[in-house]
Amino acid sequence: MFVEVNDVKKSFQMSRQKETLQVLDGISFSADQGEVVSIIGPSGCGKTTLVRILAGIEKQDSGSIKIENHEVTGPGSNRGMVFQTFNLFPWMTIEQNVGIGILDLPEEERKKRVETYLAMVNLQGFEKYHPHQLSGGMQQRVGVARAMALEPKVLLVDEALANVDAQTAEQLMDQLLQVFAKTKKTVIYVTHNMDEAIYMSNRIVVLSKRPSKVIQVLDDELPTPRWEKDTRAMPEYGQLRTTLRKSLGLAR
Ligand SMILES: Nc1ncnc2c1ncn2[C@@H]1O[C@H](COP(=O)(O)OP(=O)(O)OP(=O)(O)O)[C@@H](O)[C@H]1O
Ligand SMILES: [Mg+2]
Structure with a gap:
């Protein structure tokens, strides 16, 4: 596997209190080369924390992250990051x-x-x-x-479309998919938006609320290239959306 995240745990010390806040409770998933893997989960479950650990700017308490079999121990030019705020x-x-x-x-x-x-x-x-x-x-x-x-070999994207309007977001999704396809990039794509996760991914990792665990990993086999088809109108799209809603606890 190109990117391997294995049993990553992370807690934060609450300021001025003895308590710790456990955020990630043993996260494992992997990404093949050229794959777009989405991470979706409720607000505050630790998605940004996970991306920061992948980027090497935050350190996990335990567990490991490997890219092409090399352990991530700090920032490096094999990873590039796209932030929610444009920075x-x-x-x-x-x-x-x-x-x-x-x-x-x-x-x-x-x-x-x-x-x-x-x-x-x-x-x-x-x-x-x-x-x-x-x-x-x-x-x-x-x-x-x-x-x-x-x-970079791996692109880390954290809620990149959260600050743009819905129409712009749709256009940007297509542009991003085109860039990913052209450069055969491996992408870890964090979003809280179900439709974005479905449209953008080859696989979707669903996280629970904090302390977060992986609830389910869904394969997303909608036909590609998605911008050339009316992907959102396909029956498979609706089926995947229902599965994802159930997984997130939003539907029975
Ligand atoms: N440096 C830090 N020190 C203390 N607590 C932190 C720190 N960074 C994050 N946290 C806490 O960890 C939890 C997870 O935060 P994180 O930003 O990773 O969530 P998120 O899933 O990205 O949320 P959102 O969907 O709202 O962006 C939150 O409760 C947050 O307060
Ligand atoms: Mg976040």
Whole structure:
């Protein structure tokens, strides 16, 4: 397996109290190369915590994470992250923002990557703009281009569409799927949105509320490429949605 998460546990010390808050209670799942695996679960169950552990910016209490058989022990350029808040530097231009993670590359190579990934998210022509001159959806695409510019083996996406409107989110889903397909990226895709999880994934890992465990892992075998078909109108889509709702405890 390309990404292996094995029995990861994590608690936080509550400030000024002796108590600890157990967040992750033995999470295990895996992702094959080129697969999009969604993580879905109720608010506060520890999805962001899990992504931060995968990114190496938070340390688990126990359990292990391996990428291509190498244990994750800290941040590294084999992982790129797309955040819920766009986290762009307002004083930098779009091209500077996209190139921020690859400053150690020779200038030519850096320029080429910035150009490639801005084009991939359909933002050519906006290189010299500043973030405040772009819409929310465009800013999120800059965030995606920035993560992609690292050419990471694994892309970690945390609620990337939570701050854009529903129509923009639908368009961005298609653009993201196209980028994932073009680059054959392995993606861990966190969302609280069932439709997003179904549309975007090859597999869906359902988490319980805190302290969270994996309730179920659902295979998502809807036909691809999904943007070419009316995927959301397919009977299989409805069936998967019902299964997912049941798994999340939202339906009997
Ligand atoms: N650094 C921290 N110190 C203490 N508690 C934390 C810390 N980070 C997260 N938590 C707690 O861990 C729990 C899980 O938080 P997390 O952000 O991972 O949830 P989430 O599933 O991403 O929620 P949401 O869907 O709302 O984004 C929360 O109760 C939160 O208060
Ligand atoms: Mg979160």
